[in-house]
Amino acid sequence: MPRGRLTPADVVRAGAELADEVGYQDLAMGALAQRLGVRTPSLYKHVDGLDDLRRRVATLAMTELGEAVRAAIQGKAGSDALGGFARAFAAYVTAHPGRYTATIGAEVTGPGDELYDASARVLESMAAILRGYGVEDGEMVHAQRTLRCLFHGFAALQAAGGFQWSGDADESFDWMIGFIDRGLTSEAAVQDLR
Amino acid sequence: MPRGRLTPADVVRAGAELADEVGYQDLAMGALAQRLGVRTPSLYKHVDGLDDLRRRVATLAMTELGEAVRAAIQGKAGSDALGGFARAFAAYVTAHPGRYTATIGAEVTGPGDELYDASARVLESMAAILRGYGVEDGEMVHAQRTLRCLFHGFAALQAAGGFQWSGDADESFDWMIGFIDRGLTSEAAVQDLR
């Protein structure tokens, strides 16, 4: 690695890659410095310590995830959109378990915080899908939280390697999406009657 | 603190309490020793290091959770059982965020492992509920995994303090349970037609 100058973005990106490769638990300043061909203290010129690094990795992950799911639901509605979202979400988490794990523990403060905003964009994609199902405003927040629990739970279990989903995991995933789809569809039908 | 002898169970229980109070991140050998009125190295006579302690706390949490939800669904079926399970689950996680967090990252190996078995008991309670809805064997595993993702996601978000569920969180939780209940009920109705 030639001695090209380092930027905070480089450090965060390398940290994210390291977390994906060795696991979030083993994301350490020393290992990261080594990967960047630099001594450990040099990292502090770009990042404000390990906690800051973790937070930035979490923000990167949420941002990337938001872009992935937004692209996946582009121009779709109903079960196409839901399925696209779900597949993009699962693909991201599977490809980047370390990054996603960073988001699990990270505490979000409020609007203006980069991580909060990135999370809000993911939630906005969920809301867009739900609007496509005709979920009305009064129930939107509840439905959104339900989807959030479902996907976050899936991701957390996946990232932890925590499932031994013996048998076909994809089949279960599809069933899950189908279940939600049927549920949302019939909720919409009930609302139309009112 | 008088010099009553310590057992591994004492250490694990105190570790679980500590994790609940100060957060799982700050569950440390030094702090735990201090709480038990003992020097740090003494803990190694009862527990095989920090990783082992974490694993045992996770196992304790899963075991307690399993007992709580089993008691909650006793003699109930259908939406009563689902609601009872959900309330017991949420109550446990809210009361013991540190303990539950321990279970999120812990890796489960396979049958015979205490943590695996404790998790299996929780899953068995889910299966019992689903049988009450008439879910048939072929779909059981899929439905079980769906519930698992949903509840685990809820718990992970709750334990991380990660939601700012502005507005009424309980209302959203009830909506989620209602949604699942209606979904399972109509799946059963469709199956009856076949």
Added chain:
DNA sequence: GGCAGTTGGTTAACAGCATTAGCTTCATGG
């Protein structure tokens, strides 16, 4: 009742990690 072995506690020392302080080098801009 005395004695050996085990068990649970101690202090001391070590190792790995994040972090800080202080120095050096080098590119840049006036």
Added chain:
DNA sequence: CCATGAAGCTAATGCTGTTAACCAACTGCC
């Protein structure tokens, strides 16, 4: 052409988990 500041370095500090070596007390056996 020098002053400035950014980005790297070495050295040192402190905290935490962990191990080694030692000591005291309880247990069980003759």
